Amino acid sequence: MTSTVRRSVAVLLCLGLVLGAMACGGGQKEESGGGTGQTEQESRDERSESAAQDRPAGDLLSASEAFSLARTAAKEWSPDAVLVEINTFPRPPQPDGRGSGWKFEFNSVGQAEKYEVHIRKGRVFQTMTGKLSKMEPIVGRWMDSPEAMRRAADRLAVCTGQGYWLGLSMSDERPVWRIKCSEGGRQQAWVKLDALTGKEIESWSIDTD
Numbered sequence: 001m002t003s004t005v006r007r008s009v010a011v012l013l014c015l016g017l018v019l020g021a022m023a024c025g026g027g028q029k030e031e032s033g034g035g036t037g038q039t040e041q042e043s044r045d046e047r048s049e050s051a052a053q054d055r056p057a058g059d060l061l062s063a064s065e066a067f068s069l070a071r072t073a074a075k076e077w078s079p080d081a082v083l084v085e086i087n088t089f090p091r092p093p094q095p096d097g098r099g100s101g102w103k104f105e106f107n108s109v110g111q112a113e114k115y116e117v118h119i120r121k122g123r124v125f126q127t128m129t130g131k132l133s134k135m136e137p138i139v140g141r142w143m144d145s146p147e148a149m150r151r152a153a154d155r156l157a158v159c160t161g162q163g164y165w166l167g168l169s170m171s172d173e174r175p176v177w178r179i180k181c182s183e184g185g186r187q188q189a190w191v192k193l194d195a196l197t198g199k200e201i202e203s204w205s206i207d208t209d
Helices: 003-026 040-054 063-077 145-151
Strands: 082-087 101-108 113-120 123-131 163-171 174-183 186-194 200-205
Touching: 063 082, 063 101, 063 113, 063 123, 145 163, 145 174
Parallel strands: none
Antiparallel strands: 082 101, 082 163, 101 113, 113 123, 163 174, 174 186, 186 200
């Protein structure tokens, strides 16, 4: 082989190696994420996780689940806010005690006002202030709405519709669940339960005989 041919082969080999190295380097390129070295897939994963956190917890919440949202809003309004009433408003709850609409009322002595927090479909829908109410703060570890509905199930067996209503407030120095059901404009049953023990305090239902 002549020296000219050898030089040509060497040049071609060098060019091949250079091009190959460039091709390999291009296949390992990462998308930068603000200088953090994130890959494009990692960035997409973070966006998906953030979007999931922004979605509502669910349309149907129990009283305690909705309360966790309402309490946060109330404490931001006034650190001394205390819960005085819960009820299902404006939508009736399901027979299992979970609902898409809850209203929570708080009192603040410091603000000299009451504060309503309306929960709709897993989110704080609206808030409003008003004249300070004279209701007592709810105390004790009150039972959640599904448990209250379960305790009242026998009395509510006469209910033929889904016109339920639940309310929690203090009565005779204890938290009390009030549960009602109606069909159209006709009330069919109501139950009062001690919200700490689940014991029935009072009840009424239509005569089904």
